[in-house]
Amino acid sequence: MNKTEINTTRQKQDREDVISLTQELVRIPSVYRPGDPNGNEEKAANFVANYLKNLGIEVHMEMVNPGRPNVIGIVDSGKPGKTLLFEGHTDVVTEGNHDAWELDPFGAEIVDGRMYGRGTNDTKGNLACMITAVHSLLRNKEKWSGKIILCIPCDEEGFMTGIKHFIKQGWADDVDGAIICEPEENQVCIAQRGAMRIVINVYGKMAHGAISWSGINPNWRMAKIIVALEELEKSEQARLGKHPLLGWPSITPTILQAPYKGDAQINVIPDHCMTTLDIRTIPGLDHKELVKSIEGIFEKLAEDDPDFKADYEVIEDRPATNTDKEDQVVQAVAAAVKKVTTKEAVYNGVPGATDGTFLHVAGIPIVTIGAGDRDIPHQINEYVDVDELAETTEIYREAALTFLNDGVS
Known part of the structure; x- marks a missing residue:
């Protein structure tokens, strides 16, 4: 099997994995509902923690508030180098009027190339992309230096207590760059309101x-x-x-x-x-x-x-945030976009705040990118294109290799 065939086979496997993982995540409701013992992120977090452990990834779970844990995955190459952080939260907003949805909001059904459900777009689909990208690196025994941290916090949709706890516990201390996995149509977003x-x-x-x-x-x-x-x-x-x-x-x-x-x-x-x-x-x-x-x-x-x-x-x-276009993590993501899509990266900004806001305050360069229409989050009939999930997985994978190998992927 030649290199092209190997790469095509890998991409097919990554596509199947990211679609399946997104569906499994969406089918675990993780809407925070105060007073409801099942209304939190714990089941989704436990699922993610077990999934990562099965991949052989070092996993830590920290309870931020009752029923609301952070999951931290550590992938260490064993060689000195930079540390790259991927961030994607487990919580989703309420589905609102359940009966107003055309499909089950927690069904993750695929119709005409689109997966529907709360969190498909914001941001369980992108959480699945970052996990699948790292799984792909491990499965294919890619060579790279340094460390990858998978930051999977609770409570992004509220007061962002998860990411604040993550930073307070020291997990972000040695991070050199962070990719915030949010729905941005795979545009390279270097600023946030x-x-x-x-x-x-x-x-x-x-x-x-x-x-x-x-x-x-x-x-x-x-x-x-x-x-x-x-x-x-x-x-x-x-x-x-x-x-x-x-x-x-x-x-x-x-x-x-x-x-x-x-x-x-x-x-x-x-x-x-x-x-x-x-x-x-x-x-x-x-x-x-x-x-x-x-x-x-x-x-x-x-x-x-x-x-x-x-x-x-x-x-x-x-605070508002801004990351220089020339920063290494921005350049790595832009190069990955060009390699995967064969098009120049489109730069943009995030209309709202993300968990990346507090990573920025902690002194970490951030770039936000991910699958999903920017106007779809929090809407009824939320969806994501499955082709875009596959594309985003490839972008995350290539960005990690480029960043951790100092521009060589």
């Missing part, structure tokens, strides 16, 4: 709706805050412009709730109104300065209204 999550509370006085003067309506005050935030968003967009990879910064009110506790009633003025902000930032937008601007809105409204009473809490703060 930052994220802030803020809760705003406005307080009033409960009263009868027909006797409005006897109460203090927090809804009017909250409306003024939201209007002012819209103006702040516009001014920041005008000041910073549109980032070539990340688009516009944004300030988005999401949850709006009044009363905050208790039952709402149409003829009752609530005593408390709450909103949440999902803020996405780009390089050049300082988070501390943005918070000062929000405080300024509160101060201005309080000057004009003696009954204005509000506070805020920043519950999450993730």
Whole structure:
């Protein structure tokens, strides 16, 4: 059998493996549901840990929170060299209305070349790609130096406690580059928008709706805050412009709730109104300065209204990230894309934050790439093209060889 035949046989085996592994992962629901003993990542994590052990990979499991473990796989070549990290999380978002899906959201059925199900795209398909890529290296006894770490954390879709725990435990200390396995249509994403999550509370006085003067309506005050935030968003967009990879910064009110506790009633003025902000930032937008601007809105409204009473809490703060195009891990991934697809790499940015955000904060160069339409995550009828899973597996495999062999694959 010549080299071309060997390579074709290997690619066929890798394709079969990644499709099968994706299906097995998707069929293990791992939606975090507080209070539900089965509503966490533990079953998926246990499956992955056993799968890696069966490949002969050194495996560590660490419980981040009850029922929510991280899985860490270590593949050491036995030769000194760089350390490459692949990252893909086990948790998925809720399927939402189960009946609205055309196919079982946890069935992983393949129809016309697409696999459907929650996590096929974000990001169990890419988790399967990174595992299969490493399996391929081992099965074919490829030569390389250094070490590969498979970082498989919980809770990426929440507050990213898994990756924070991974870093705190020292696993990332000696990593030279990281590939974040998320659905990006196999574009080489070297930047990410930052994220802030803020809760705003406005307080009033409960009263009868027909006797409005006897109460203090927090809804009017909250409306003024939201209007002012819209103006702040516009001014920041005008000041910073549109980032070539990340688009516009944004300030988005999401949850709006009044009363905050208790039952709402149409003829009752609530005593408390709450909103949440999902803020996405780009390089050049300082988070501390943005918070000062929000405080300024509160101060201005309080000057004009003696009954204005509000506070805020920043519950999450993730910086924007950027990795130089010339960084070794970026160059290795771009070279792998060209080798596998025969096309030049397309560079882009990630519209949201990923676990890679905190690896970046820890000083690790990151690049995000993976199978799946960028607009499909978290939607009903989520899917991934199986051809793209096979392609991504090849890209990860070639990127690892190139990075760990200093550009020679």
